[in-house]
Amino acid sequence: MAENTSHKSDKFQIKNLFNRPTQPYANPYLGGVLLGLVLFASYFITGNGLGASAGMSRFAAFIEDLIAPEHVDQVPYLIKMAGGQLNPLDSWLVIVTGGVIIGGFVSGVIHGRTKFETNKGPNISNQTRWLFAFLGGILFTYGARLARGCTSGQALSGGATLSAGSWVVMFSIFGGAYALAYFARRLWN
Amino acid sequence: MIPFPLHLESLLGKPLMYLVFLLIGFLFGYVLEISGFNHSPSLAAQFYFKSLRVFKVFFTAIVVGMLLLFASSAIGLLDYNLIWVNPTYLWPGIVGGLIMGAGFIIGGFCPGTSLVALATLKIDGIFFVLGGLVGVFLFGETVDFFKYFFNGSYFGRVTLMDVFNLPTGIIVILVTLMALLMFVGGEQLEKIYGGKDPKKAPKARYYGAVVLVLVAVVIAIIGQPTTDDRWARLAPLRESDLTNREVYIDPGELLDTFHDHKLNLIMLDVRNEADYNLFHLLDAENILPLDIPGSIDEFIAQPANTVFVVMSNDEKHATEVWKMLTSQAVPNVYILSGGINNWLDTFATPYEQGFCGDVKPAEEEELHYEFDAALGSNCPAAYPDHDKYDLEYEKKIELDLKRAPVGGGCG
Numbered sequence: 001m002a003e004n005t006s007h008k009s010d011k012f013q014i015k016n017l018f019n020r021p022t023q024p025y026a027n028p029y030l031g032g033v034l035l036g037l038v039l040f041a042s043y044f045i046t047g048n049g050l051g052a053s054a055g056m057s058r059f060a061a062f063i064e065d066l067i068a069p070e071h072v073d074q075v076p077y078l079i080k081m082a083g084g085q086l087n088p089l090d091s092w093l094v095i096v097t098g099g100v101i102i103g104g105f106v107s108g109v110i111h112g113r114t115k116f117e118t119n120k121g122p123n124i125s126n127q128t129r130w131l132f133a134f135l136g137g138i139l140f141t142y143g144a145r146l147a148r149g150c151t152s153g154q155a156l157s158g159g160a161t162l163s164a165g166s167w168v169v170m171f172s173i174f175g176g177a178y179a180l181a182y183f184a185r186r187l188w189n
Numbered sequence: 190m191i192p193f194p195l196h197l198e199s200l201l202g203k204p205l206m207y208l209v210f211l212l213i214g215f216l217f218g219y220v221l222e223i224s225g226f227n228h229s230p231s232l233a234a235q236f237y238f239k240s241l242r243v244f245k246v247f248f249t250a251i252v253v254g255m256l257l258l259f260a261s262s263a264i265g266l267l268d269y270n271l272i273w274v275n276p277t278y279l280w281p282g283i284v285g286g287l288i289m290g291a292g293f294i295i296g297g298f299c300p301g302t303s304l305v306a307l308a309t310l311k312i313d314g315i316f317f318v319l320g321g322l323v324g325v326f327l328f329g330e331t332v333d334f335f336k337y338f339f340n341g342s343y344f345g346r347v348t349l350m351d352v353f354n355l356p357t358g359i360i361v362i363l364v365t366l367m368a369l370l371m372f373v374g375g376e377q378l379e380k381i382y383g384g385k386d387p388k389k390a391p392k393a394r395y396y397g398a399v400v401l402v403l404v405a406v407v408i409a410i411i412g413q414p415t416t417d418d419r420w421a422r423l424a425p426l427r428e429s430d431l432t433n434r435e436v437y438i439d440p441g442e443l444l445d446t447f448h449d450h451k452l453n454l455i456m457l458d459v460r461n462e463a464d465y466n467l468f469h470l471l472d473a474e475n476i477l478p479l480d481i482p483g484s485i486d487e488f489i490a491q492p493a494n495t496v497f498v499v500m501s502n503d504e505k506h507a508t509e510v511w512k513m514l515t516s517q518a519v520p521n522v523y524i525l526s527g528g529i530n531n532w533l534d535t536f537a538t539p540y541e542q543g544f545c546g547d548v549k550p551a552e553e554e555e556l557h558y559e560f561d562a563a564l565g566s567n568c569p570a571a572y573p574d575h576d577k578y579d580l581e582y583e584k585k586i587e588l589d590l591k592r593a594p595v596g597g598g599c600g
Contacts, residue, residue, distance in 0.1 A: 028242040029394050031224030032249020038216045039254035044261065045209065047194035047272045050217050052301035056318070060325035076336075077329040092210045099214020100221070100301065104308030107222035118312045119229045119297075126312070129297075133229070133313040136296015137303065137320020138327065140289050144300060145328040146339065147285025149275060151293075152217075152301040154282075156247065158275035160254035162360060164347040165277025169286040176290020181236040184294045188233040 020112035039160055048092070049157025053144035055097025057081070058088040077145075121188040132187055147172075190426050191268040191419070191518070193261070196591045218305055227306040229297030229313055236294055239383035241375040248368045256404045259361050263411040265422055270489055270518040279342035296320065346486040358409025365405040369398050416482070419516035427515060436511065437526035440535045441580030443498060444573055452588070453495040455488075459510045460501050460529070464556050466563040468529065468541070470500070471572040478506065481513050488519045493590055500525035500532075502554045520589050530557045535580070536573045 025031075042050055061082040065072045072078045082088040108114035120129035144150040147169045149158065155173060158166020197206040224246045225231050234240040261267040293299055298306060298317045306314020332339055349360045372394075379385040414422075430436045438446075446454050456473035458465055465475040476484065488497065497514065499522065501507040507524045514522045525532065533541065534548075537558070545558040566572070 025225035025228075025242075026223045027391065028224065028245035029249050029397060031220060032246040033253050033397075034220045035217075035224065035246060035250035036253025036257065038213065038220055039250060040257035040261075041216075042213045043254075043258060043272045044193050044267055045195055046197055046213070049273060050213070050301075052299070052304060053321075056300050056304075056321050057325045060322040061329075063322065064326060064329075075329045075333075077332050092207065095207045095210040096214035096217070097304065099211040099216075100218035100304050101308045102211075103215035103218025103220075104222045104227065104305035105218075106215075107219040108227070108305075108309035111223065113222070113227070114309045116310045116312060119306075120313060121230060121233075129313050130316045133296050133298070133316040134320040134323075136292045136294075136298065137317035138292070138324040139320075140292025140296055140299060140317075141321040141324030142328050143285040143288030143290075143292055145285070145325060145332075147282045147289065148278060150289065150301065151247075151299040154275055154286075156251060156254075157273075159251045160258060161272060161274045162255065162349045162357075162364070163275040163277065164349050164352045165279065165282050165344070166275045167349060168277070168279065169282040169289075172283045172286020173290045173293065176287035177236050177294040178290070179287075180291050180294045184233075185237065187295070187297070188230055189237060 020110070022112040035156075036160075039157060043157075043161070046092075049153065049161065050096065051093060051149065051153035051157065052097060052100060053141060053150040053153060054091075054093040055100075056141060057145060058091055058094050059097070061088040121186065123186055123189070129187070190423055191265055193267045194271055199591050217301075218308065221301060221305045222309060226302040227309045227311055227314060229302075229306065229311070232299075232302060233294060233297050234383075237382065238378040240385070241379055244375055245372060248371060252365050252368045252401055255361060255364060256401060256408065259357060259408050259413070260404060263408050263413055265414055265418070268518055269413070270485065274346050274348065277344040277347045278340075279344065281339055281342070292324075346490070356409070357413045358405075358411075361408050362402070362405040365401050369401070372398075416513050416516055420512050423516050431508065431511075434526070435585060436523050437504070438498065438523045438585045439526050439580070439582035440532045441578065441582040442584060442586065443525060443532075444536075444575060444578065444580070446496065446498075446586065447572070448575060451494060452586075453492055455491065455495060455497050457497060457499045457510065458501075458529075459499060459506050460556075464502065464529075466565055467556065467560040468533070468558070468564050468568070469566055469571065470529075470532070471566040473500065473566075478510050478513070481510055482517075485514070485517045485519060488514065489517075494588060495521060496586055496588070497522040498525055499523070501528050502530055502556050503528045505554050521586075523586060533558050533570060536570045536578070538569045541568055541570050 039050055042048060058081055061072065061078050064078065065082040065088065072082050073084065088094070105114060118126045118129055120126065140150070147154060149166070149169065151173060154166045155170035159170055197209060201209070221227070225242065226246070231240060232243050235243050258267065258269075258272075262269045289299070296317050298314060300321060303314045303317040303321065307318050350357050353360065446452060456470055458469050458473040458475050459478050460475070461477070462475060469475065497519065499507040499510045499514070504524060504527065507528060511522050511524050527534070541558070541564065544562050544564060545560045548557045549559055551557050
């Protein structure tokens, strides 16, 4: 009898870890201050800002290198990252990206927000959302490599350091999104 | 000496350095999650004005980050020259940005937020990330077709201060005010389109806004460090390099460096154009002291094995330029000992002497050799025959690799 209870309570605790009550998100201005602090700390300590698309880019190069290494050695864009013996994952950019995933996961667990679900507008199906998320991902990352950075690397980090090019990228991102917002409205409203 | 940013790899070694980056990434992901950035409808809502929480987080972060950056730079704690400022590629940035905007409104994420969504098991996030990997693959396959476009419209490290020709402090104030105006406008839009009553938001945000503006004004008043300020901070450490002649290299050492392929040698001849045209070393660039500040960024961006040698007729002007470069955080700068006059004393052959007769006594920083024709570098002394000379000297050049990573950013 005693063993049964303790066995039950172990399971109860682990299940509880992933079933914490869902908490509301933080106040946006507070979140912004915290994000600004992390951004500053990154520049202050390392001299580099934050970023995400470069980590994804290197991971994609890693996968391509596993599947077709000879092809990677012929694509100029990939050679710099994964050509020959280069390990595309051996880069601080990949490490930061890994940290982002871990940090997001931990926060999600603590605040009861880690769960399998699909967030979408009310008038489309899950499958539609998945399709457009996939297409959007292709489009966004293509644009991010062209612009040499995404909202984190260019808009957020470059914006804070007052890089002229980054502000141009920032306004272009918003411009592109606003321009298509009307056509994409069914996805979200 | 300006203490930050640090050169982590030489301070901590690679594994610990990676640990620092992991921690930074962790905090980044954590803050993104608590701010609700894993929720795609919230991200997309910005573009329908119903909820502008994402913009509020985003621009607050930019302003806070900016203020902290420039405040610490103003007080000499952080070296703005050594932090990564994204270089400007104008048209790839515009076109790439527009494409990203399309991807954003269709996909509901950007790479950073999609990773946080994936980390919290949002299936739409997972699909976005998968699409992202395909996007990188497609880019690699197609970029060669427009490689001139991709590498074109490059302007280097350009800041808003450069574009608008305004001091840093003014730009900081303007950006802060712009963001605050956007927050006010945003809250009105949320009220109209989203039915949110701004009066319900905590009053603390007004105090916060005042603090931000005050900090911006203080930054503008203190101002960013000038070259003289920087030298004043650096002098205790580096003045001895000058008095002990640690950074003056012998002509013999410079000649040997011509042939050292491990080093990227850049020679800066800071004399006026007339003297430069009379005689200069082969491959030495003519750059006037007043043009040095505009080239600092370019010099810092040179590869890590770059050695700069500054030269003038004697040493006075070269030393002034050495101070400028060194205080602006350009590494591995040396001065040609005795300048061009000493070089010619060492290496002038009958060819050169045919053009100038006897060496004349001269004022400081005047060329001793009165050439009656402009030889430029078309003479033996401009590139002395290495085999003919076996000079002894005290070796001074030593590569200093301790400086913050300047290559990088999300590119």
